[in-house]
Amino acid sequence: MSHTTIEGARPRLGLVATDLDGTLLRSDATVSARTLATLGRLAGRGVVHVIATGRPASGCAPFFEALGYRGLAVCGQGAQVYDAGRGVLLSSVGLDRDAARTVVARLTAGIGPVDLAVVTSGLDGEFVITPGFSQGDERELAPFRLTSREQLWDAPVDKVLLRHPTLSDADLVAAAERCCIPGLTVTHAGPRMVELLPTGFDKASGLATVATSLGLGPQDVVAFGDMPNDIPMLAWAGYAVAMSNSHPELKAVADEVAPHHDEDGVAAVLDRILDEGARMPARH
DSSP states (O other), X not given: OOOOOOGGGOOBOOEEEEOIIIIISOTTSOOOHHHHHHHHHHHHTTOEEEEEOSSOGGGOXXXXXXXXXXXXXXXXXXXXXXXXXXXXEEEEOOOOHHHHHHHHHHHHHHHOOOEEEEEESSTTXXXXXXXXXXXXXXXXXXXXXXXXXXXXXXXXXXXXXXXXSSSOHHHHHHHHHHHOOTTEEEEEEETTEEEEEETTOOHHHHHHHHHHHXXXXXXXXXXXXXXXXXXXXXXXXXXXXXXXTSOHHHHTTOSEEEOOGXXXXXXXXHHHHHHTTSBOOOOO
């Protein structure tokens, strides 16, 4: 990713997009004082901060509260645009349950039993998990509810989460992609977080919607992420930053690698940009 730019002609930074887990949040799911201060500096310069997360809007309230976040957020891997200030879903796309069940049946036939969970639709949505899916990560999945495999599909869902007892995430992604059908897509959102989602929606599409509503385009955006599900967003943004703890696939498309998310990597990069006049960084 490179092009020539004239230093004096660099446009002003207009929008910063950040993933949550593994990026803006520390490993304990908290936000550091330094990061909060840097986000305050951004706001003081008139730069918009947009959260773009795989978490559904229904599961983001504690993080938005900790951040004092009141803007538009891209949630559910881009299938939701949420107004945190008003507590309103501006758009939301659900998953075809019959299609998802077909993919799961194909996958099970090919690789054996798969542990499943779904995220139910709407602002009262929750993680609904089957026995075997959760292994000490209830905090990560909260709010959650345990159910049987037979009742997993009772309510409308936004996405399906897949885990396999022995396959690596990469192998599970490959197997799920082989079993996928039109209308569904597979993404790798985090360690042991392989997901089935509606086709045509990702963090890039959601972020483009938000940016357009603000009169901004990719040339005005710096984006931060850590996992393969962030690749579309980083590829779309004018400047792409991967965390040092990122998946190798994300580092391969980034313009810069920031320090670890436990070392305030987002703040470190943004403080430098702000100290340089809040101009878009030049790609190398």
